[in-house]
Amino acid sequence: MQSRINSLLNYSYTVTDIHSIELQLFLLTVKCLMPYEDKIGCFFNVKRYYKEMELFAYYKNGMDETIEHWLERKIPTDKKDGLMEFKIIPIALVNTLWDNLVEEILKAVTFYTLNIETILDGIIVSSGIYEYMNNNLENAHELTKERLIGFSVKEFIIKNNINVDKSYIIDFEKERIKTIQRNDFFNLNRYKSIQYIFGEPNKESTEGTLIDSYSAYLYKLRKGRIDPEKLKIPDKMPDLKECLKKSYFNHPLLGKCKVEKRANNEVVVRNKSGLMRIRI
Numbered sequence: 001m002q003s004r005i006n007s008l009l010n011y012s013y014t015v016t017d018i019h020s021i022e023l024q025l026f027l028l029t030v031k032c033l034m035p036y037e038d039k040i041g042c043f044f045n046v047k048r049y050y051k052e053m054e055l056f057a058y059y060k061n062g063m064d065e066t067i068e069h070w071l072e073r074k075i076p077t078d079k080k081d082g083l084m085e086f087k088i089i090p091i092a093l094v095n096t097l098w099d100n101l102v103e104e105i106l107k108a109v110t111f112y113t114l115n116i117e118t119i120l121d122g123i124i125v126s127s128g129i130y131e132y133m134n135n136n137l138e139n140a141h142e143l144t145k146e147r148l149i150g151f152s153v154k155e156f157i158i159k160n161n162i163n164v165d166k167s168y169i170i171d172f173e174k175e176r177i178k179t180i181q182r183n184d185f186f187n188l189n190r191y192k193s194i195q196y197i198f199g200e201p202n203k204e205s206t207e208g209t210l211i212d213s214y215s216a217y218l219y220k221l222r223k224g225r226i227d228p229e230k231l232k233i234p235d236k237m238p239d240l241k242e243c244l245k246k247s248y249f250n251h252p253l254l255g256k257c258k259v260e261k262r263a264n265n266e267v268v269v270r271n272k273s274g275l276m277r278i279r280i
Helices: 002-012 021-031 046-056 065-073 084-094 098-112 116-133 137-150 153-159 166-182 192-198 209-222
Strands: 033-035 042-044 248-251 255-262 266-271 274-279
Touching: 002 084, 002 116, 002 192, 002 209, 021 033, 021 046, 021 084, 021 209, 033 084, 042 084, 042 098, 046 065, 046 098, 065 098, 084 098, 084 116, 084 192, 084 209, 098 116, 116 137, 116 166, 116 192, 137 166, 137 192, 153 166
Parallel strands: none
Antiparallel strands: 033 042, 248 255, 255 266, 266 274
């Protein structure tokens, strides 16, 4: 099971570059996975993700329209999210029950965007990963179709207090029906995880020690072997600029850090994930 996680991650993320925005988004999501206290699986801690994103503004690598929109306005856009897949893969890997998985996946998707196509793609991608982890690919297409048919966007919106107008729900239902009728859910050209899962049997991936480490961690989360108490963080965050004045510091979100280099407008910091350039 852990090897399945490892192989999928190594194929999906650019592990040769720890500063790639895809891998940065992976790490952000992993840090916000918290085991449920009253049911099986892990929830996507939106409250912590909010804090992570505010910090991410200082060290993110690359530009993305949905991320920039959120950082500027603190609300989701209506644009398609081209990086959606890289944000949701960890959530799909650690949850063993579909209802919990899709609920948490969509919290992550709608954090950035309410784009209808992106939401539907989020359901499809996570369904493919779910069946991959359950070694049930022969039934993946039919089960995905059933999940799309059974999904209620109105119910999800009400449950999560998302404000949309009535026309949005109508438009969503129209697009959902079109997606079901197209019947080509696992298009290999659209998402790397889907390419890996449903592509040619000879699947190549690049091994990376960072991914190997997080694969083991995600496996433990999936098996319920992580104490939730150890993942909790304080409500109040220390001032990052004050932390950066020290040679060594411990930050609730960044962990133990060592300042490697200071310049006029940036500080290079090393933590367990590697080097990080923080703009100040």
